[in-house]
Amino acid sequence: MNLRGTLPTLILEAIEREPNHGYSIAQRIKKRSRGVLDFKEGTLYPALHKLENEGLVTSYEGAEKGRPRRYYRITEAGLAVLANDRAEWRKVSGAVNLILGEA
Amino acid sequence: MNLRGTLPTLILEAIEREPNHGYSIAQRIKKRSRGVLDFKEGTLYPALHKLENEGLVTSYEGAEKGRPRRYYRITEAGLAVLANDRAEWRKVSGAVNLILGEA
């Protein structure tokens, strides 16, 4: 199960400190959420393309050994959006908690 | 702003103790979330109809003074789904918090 709308934020968080490539970003989200969050490839790649299109990330071809990978790096604009998204998440999830009980 | 997917749960919560009608349910969600959550009518009414269709709520015409209102009452099945949804919300929002920082 996934929370709709949180994926872009989770992607930005995954490359906040250093660039990473799609497949690894998905693994990271799954592991860090202890298996709860599990976005599929058909969701992840379009989301990455959209973020790039919006200028929140840039990408480059990782010429590593053999298999080609596309690495994504967060931009200044992306960092700003991430900060904003974090605040937004706290606000909205807090609001749901107000109603569903348990703070 | 709203969290996609949480509306059915919030509706069920709003009629957990006593029946209520659509317009009032929307007001209640907005007030209890301190204005953060604000689902529109074009979202709310179809959601109510869907819940009824699924047997999670039943409805009846409130023959109150003048204006006709449709009241919704939660069913046994609805109560079970609500309990499940609450647990699901805690699990998934907790997972997002694990990643976005702050527990």
Next chain:
DNA sequence: ATCCTATGCATAGGAATGCGAGGTATTCGA
């Protein structure tokens, strides 16, 4: 050697969710 699994990227089709805009009608206070 061959095959399965994991890695790695991508697109297409469809379902679900929510919003805005539009429509109808009543009630109540300024």
Next chain:
DNA sequence: TCGAATACCTCGCATTCCTATGCATAGGAT
């Protein structure tokens, strides 16, 4: 008397996500 709040409804659109599918490489098991 007239506008705002109440109260219900539907349609079209955008966004988000999933499933399925396709392609290709690498590494381990048989």
